[in-house]
Amino acid sequence: MVLVLFMASQQGYTGIVKLLLEHNHTVDLCDMDGRSPLFMASQQGHTDIVKLLLEMNSNVDLCDSNGFTPLIESCSNNNTSIIQLLLTHKPNIDAQIYDGGRRNNTGFYACEVGHEDVVRLLLDKGAHTQICRFDGKSPLDSATDNGHTSIVCMVTEHMKKEDLLSY
Numbered sequence: 001m002v003l004v005l006f007m008a009s010q011q012g013y014t015g016i017v018k019l020l021l022e023h024n025h026t027v028d029l030c031d032m033d034g035r036s037p038l039f040m041a042s043q044q045g046h047t048d049i050v051k052l053l054l055e056m057n058s059n060v061d062l063c064d065s066n067g068f069t070p071l072i073e074s075c076s077n078n079n080t081s082i083i084q085l086l087l088t089h090k091p092n093i094d095a096q097i098y099d100g101g102r103r104n105n106t107g108f109y110a111c112e113v114g115h116e117d118v119v120r121l122l123l124d125k126g127a128h129t130q131i132c133r134f135d136g137k138s139p140l141d142s143a144t145d146n147g148h149t150s151i152v153c154m155v156t157e158h159m160k161k162e163d164l165l166s167y
Contacts, residue, residue, distance in 0.1 A: 003029070004016075004020060004025070005017065005021075005025045005029065005037045006029065006030070006031055006036070008020060009037035009038070009040045009044075009046065009049050009053065010044055012044060012049065014046070014049055014052070017037075017049050018052060021053075021056050027053060027056045027057070027058045030062070033064055034064040036062045037058065038050065038053045038060065039062065039064060039068070039070045041053060041070075042070035042071075042073050042079070042082050043070075043073045043074075043077065045077065045079050047081050047082055047085065050070075050085050050086070054086075054088075054089055060086055060090070060091040061092050063095070066097060067096070067097035068097055069091065070086055070091070071086045071091045071092075071093065071095065071106055072095060072105070072106050072109070074086060075106040075118050075122070076109045076110075078110075078113075078117075078118060080118060083118060084121065087125050093106060093126065093127045094127060094131060096131070106118075106122055106127065107122055107129065107131070108133065108139055108142055110139075110151075111139040111140070111142040111143040111146075111151050111155065112146055114148040114151065116150055116151055116154070119139075119154055119155070120154060123154060123155070123158045129155050129158055130159075139155055140152065140159070143155060
């Protein structure tokens with residue numbers, strides 16, 4: 001009974017999720033890996049369930065045992081509709097994880113793999129472009145190293161705006 005909402009959210013059973021939420025099921029109850037129902041629905045791309053969970057004030061920044069948040073998971077999966085939903089609930093867009101001995105955040109993943117729409121969404125919400133990994137690489141370095149010219153242009157323009165605002 002404990003992880004019923006978790007399983008229904010993971011499997012995309014919108015009707016069951018709705019029923020459980022109507023009966024005050026605990027919205028942020030996590031599995032043994034720290035994954036919440038919102039995390040699983042975000043990971044699996046179940047937009048309607050993400051909406052329902054957010055309406056019930058699910059913790060948008062609750063992270064799993066590896067430090068992944070629903071936003072980081074959605075950014076790495078290039079799921080812009082879920083990212084947009086999560087962003088309306090003011091998540092920590094600069095949340096950092098330690099992945100394979102490297103510090104990463106939402107911007108690194110999107111810049112590294114070339115998710116232009118994700119980068120644009122994050123920059124529009126004020127994601128910081130100056131946060132570097134332990135090896136000193138920035139999101140701009142990551143985009144450059146992987147040949148994502150349009151992302152390099154976006155990040156560079158954003159950095160210019162950041163510089164102007166800092167004066």
